Amino acid sequence: MASLGPEQEGTRTGLLVDLRQPASATLAAVGGKALNLGRLAAADFPVPPGFCLTTAGYRKAAPAELDAVAARLDGVGPDGARLDGAALPDEERNSLARRAREAMMAAPVPPDVDAAVREAYAKLGSGPVAVRSSATAEDLPFASFAGQQDSFMDVMGAGAVVEAVRRCWASLWTDRAVAYRTTNGISHREVGLAVVVQNMVHTGTAGVLFTANPVTGTRTQTVIDASPGPGQAVVSGAVNPDQFVVETSSGRILQQPQGRRPSLTGPQLHELASLGDAAQRLFGSPQDVEWVIDGGGKAWLTQSRPITTLYPLPDDDPLDGQAGPDAAGAGSGPDPRIYLCGTLLQGLTRPITPMGLSVLGRMRGNNKGPWRYANPGLRMYVDLTPILRNKSGRQLLEKMLPLADGRSAALLPALLDDARFSVVQPPRKRSGRNGDAAPARTRSKGAGGTQSLGQFAGLIPGMVRALLWPDRELRRARRYQDNLAARLVLPSPASASRRLQHAEEILTTTINGLIQATLPAPALGYLMLAAARTLLRGIAKPRELEAVLRGLPHNVTTIMDLELWQLAVSLRRDPEASRAFTELKPAGLAARYRAGTLPGAAQSGLREFLAKYGHRAVAEIDLGMPRWSEEPDHILGMISNYLRVDDPEETPDRQFATAAAHAEARISELVERAGTVGRLRGRLVGLCLRRTRQLAGLRELPKFCIVMVLAQMHRQLEEVGAELVRNGTIDAAGDVFFLDFDELRVGLRGADLKGIVTRRRRLYDVELRRRRIPRLLLSDGTDVEAAAVPPPAAADSLTGTPASAGTATGKARVIMDPVGAHLEPGEILVAPSTDPGWTPLFMTAGALVMEMGGVISHGAVVAREYGIPAVVGVADATTVLRNGQSITVDGAAGTVTW
Missing domain, CATH: 3.50.30.10 (Phosphohistidine domain)
Structure with missing residues (x-):
């Protein structure tokens, strides 16, 4: 299409952009679809000629009523103040969306907009065109908005084009588009809509291609869906397309329809895969591309947008704002690696804040030990590649992985058979008189292996003490917990710099000593259980020993839960408190607690409970998560749950006591059965199982103490955040958890950190909404479980x-x-x-x-x-x-x- 001439510019300033000359176009002016098409056209990709009516046209046409509707959808009142309360119910949101659509359809198209569209359409040749919505909240790196607004094909005649433009504008307010923006946290007041008008391509075959496999995440594959006829049929799901999978680098066809003539030939597949790969390189990330092949066999690209559902690659650094290796060629190197999601093994599906990841990295020595880690998707993954390539490591993995995660273990046989992860024998080198190198297998342990052995050896004295004097070791563990709590306190007043320093110091000075002080006893407890299992071989089935672990004493988390139950019991006896928990939801109860207006029994009881356990949290290994002392909603909700227990046999304390009695009875039974084989064996089984019950319950203590450390760090960093807010460095105190220590030091010197925080919060919010997290992830992005054939x-x-x-x-x-x-x-x-x-x-x-x-x-x-x-x-x-x-x-x- 020819560019607009100077004689036409007066009436069209800011209204029209030629797709082949998008140099001055911005996302705010032309929307995501037009911006990407313009980039493709400018880079000489085959894009049908056309123009874009910018968002200026939409702004001119939008009635004033839309401002009030958009503000209400954003939760903003007439005075601009944000309204409190929950999100709008679906019915009210949809009613507001319908009101906006009807207002947009009833509004007249401004004369200058009407004239501009008609003249530009005439320059295209006045033939059939596609009229397509291009929203400013569309084709973004974190949200594609695919199919949320309307498009119209084979539109013929200037009047019909203008009417299609109006309908595109109104489609910005479809129920689905409004819901999608709400879910993705995008303001309804700020969104605008441009309209792309392009010549129709007389289609022979059409469809979509993905430059990474959207199901498995594999970045080295191109997936192409194709069907004869218009591409809209494939996109909308109106037909069952042919699906092809192509190895991008070689063009090798990995999958194609069987038993019938496919809709694409080998050369066409190769051409489409090459175009997709080139588009991926242009945009720097995997793309979802719509294409058509005309009657003459020429391929055209009609849209390209990022694939937003892919899980990030292991090499992506969430603390780095630059694009990671999601671009072309990612993961295609000769040295594939495999990662296991340690976050899932810790019971977390949610992402970890950047500060939380940074602290976990410091706790594990920042990859200085024998293990290597990566943090794709703000989750912690451990690199299993060295283990899979080692014979002993494989044997260990086959034993341990089923205990930690059964679904990962089910995938292990295929990985063991994968030639890419076959056992590698390290070359051996002799040590000679001239100081030749030691054998490679010895060198590979390095400082990390030595450090791990040293840490294990440091546990042995504590384990011996626990075996010989268990009660003394229990008292020792409690004293350590009390002393740790005292050591964590920072005397007031303290400057923000001192608070930041204290947070770093307590992390580096307590963790190793904490492990040495709290881990030996529970470790011995479970070793004694294993010893009992060996002694009972042929006498009792392994699962019979499960009962021994019921109702374990000295478990700080169980003690906490039972104390919470007792608090609920006491509140049930108080009519005013019981009524408050019946009538109010957790958020309302929390607001009253913070205001000090809960009924007296509830206010004092909760305060006492939080004084002991307020450092805990949901997802508590994440330093950035609010502690119960800050947000007690969860605990208040649990009390409400407990108040609904009416059956005396279902009360937690009764059930716990019953479980403990069952465990003691099972021990007596197993000792008696072992005694029939030999008196000594019976005594040894009794010793092992009683040590198990005395000590295994302490398994929660190491983590309990670590969380005490994290909670104190959280408190100090919140204070640092408050200072940075006063300085204008960040917007909210909680923003500190989206930075690291070095960045906070820079912030205390006055640097503006708002941009960094905004970028990381957006990534965090995206990951919060992710439902599927790969438990095993390859370096080329493959979700191993998704790629496996399900039974x-x-x-x-x-x-x-x-x-x-x-x-x-x-x-x-x-x-x-x-x-x-x-x-x-x-x-x-x-x-x-x-x-x-x-x-x-x-x-x-x-x-x-x-x-x-x-x-x-x-x-x-x-x-x-x-x-x-x-x-x-x-x-x-x-x-x-x-x-x-x-x-x-x-x-x-x-x-x-x-």
Whole structure:
């Protein structure tokens, strides 16, 4: 298309942009679709000629009523102040969207806009055109908005084009577009809509291509969907397209339709894959490209937008604002690597704040040990490649992975057979007189291996003390906890710089000593359980020993849960407090607690509880997460749950006492059975199992103390954040958790950190909405589980890893976040994963079903201790099961049926 002539510019200033001359175009002016098409056209990609009516046209046409509607959708009042309260109900939101659409359709098209569109359409030849919406909140790196606004094909005649433009404007306010913007946190007041008008291509074949496999995440594959006829049919799902998978670098066809003539030839597939790869290189990230092939065989690109659903590559640095290796060629090197998601093993599906990741990195020595880590998607992954390429490592992985995560273990055989991860024998070098190098296998241990051995050796004296004098070791652990709490306090007053220094110092000076002081006793407890299992071989089945772990004493998390239950019992006796918890939701109760206006018993009882446990949190290993002392909503919700327990047999303290009595009875039974084989064996079994019950409950103490350290760091950094807010360096005190220590030091010297925080918060918000997290991730982006062929599923059951024996039938309660969760006594808790922040829910749950984990994962261990049936590693449990659905959990068979 020819560019606009000087004689036409007077009436069209700011209204029209030629797609082939987009130099001055911006996202705010032309929207995502037009901006990307313009970049493609300027780079000589085959793009149909056309023009863009900018957002200036939309602004001219938009009636004043839209401002009020958009403000209400944004939760802003007439005076510009943000309204408090929950998000709008769907019905009200949809009603406002309909009002905006109707207002836009009723508004006249301004004369200068009408004239500009008609003249530009005439210059295109007045033939059939495509009229397509191009929103400013569209084709963004974090949200594609695919299909949210309307497009119209084969529009003929100037009047019809103008009317199609009006309908595109109105489609900015479809229910789906408004809901999508709300979900992605994009302001309705700031969004605008441009319109792209292009000559129609007489289509022979059309479709879409993805420059990375959208299902598996593999960046080295191009996936092409194609069908004869218009591409809109493929995009809308109106036809079942042919699907092709092509290896991008070589053009090799990995998958194509079988049993019929495919809609694309080999040369056409190669051309499309090459065009897609070139577009990916142009934009710097994997692309979702719409294409058509005309009757003459020429390929045209009609749209390109980023694929926003891919999980980030392991090499992506979440603390670096630059584009990672998602660009062309990512992950295609000769040295593939495989990573296991340690975040999921910790019971977390949510991302970790940048400061939280930074602190976890420091705690593990910033990759100076034997393990290597990566943080794609703001989650912690451990590099398993060296283990898979080592014979001994493979054997260890085959033993340990099924205990930690059954679903990952199910994928292990295929990985062991994958030639890319075959065992590598390190070259051996002899040490000679001239100081030749030592054998490679010795060198590979390095300082990290030596450090790990040294740390293990440091635990041995404590384990010996625990074996010989368990009560003394229990008292020693409690003293350490009290002394640690005193050492963490920073005397006031203190400057922001001193607070920042203190936060760093307590991290570096406490962690190693903390592990040495708190880990030996519980480690010995579980070693004694393993010894008992060996002594009972042939006498008792291994699963019979599960009962020994029920109702364990000295577990600080269980003690906490029982104290919370006792608080609920005391509040039940207080009519005013009981009425407040019946009438108010957790957020309302929390607001009254902060104001000091809860009923007296509740105010003082909660204050005392939080004085002991307020440092804890949901997802508490993340330094950036608010502590219960800051946001007690979760604890208040748990109290509300406990107040609904009416059956005396279902009370947590009664159930815990019953579980403990069952454990003692099982020990007596096992000792007696072992004694029939030999008196000494019986005594040894008794010693092992009683040491297990004395010491294994301390397994929560190391983490409890680590969380004390993190909570004190959190408190100091909040104060630093308040100072930075006063200085204008950041907008909110919580922004400090989206920075690292070095950046905070720079901020205290006056640097503006708002841009960095904004970018990282946006990434964090995107990851918060992600539902699927790869448990095993290859360096080329492949989600190993997604790439595996799933076994056929039964219509009325799910299977997972047996985690805690027993059978329970009840109503499912799917809970994605424990904060504010409602769980009726006896209901079956269905969750993606759990950490200690979830444990108050276990006290009244009838059973547990969890998508993640293995037999030693947190949820499984706690379920066994509380004596409730559990099945873990159940794929898609939170989406297949529905609230209120009656299900049966068999914790021994590992099944969930309905």
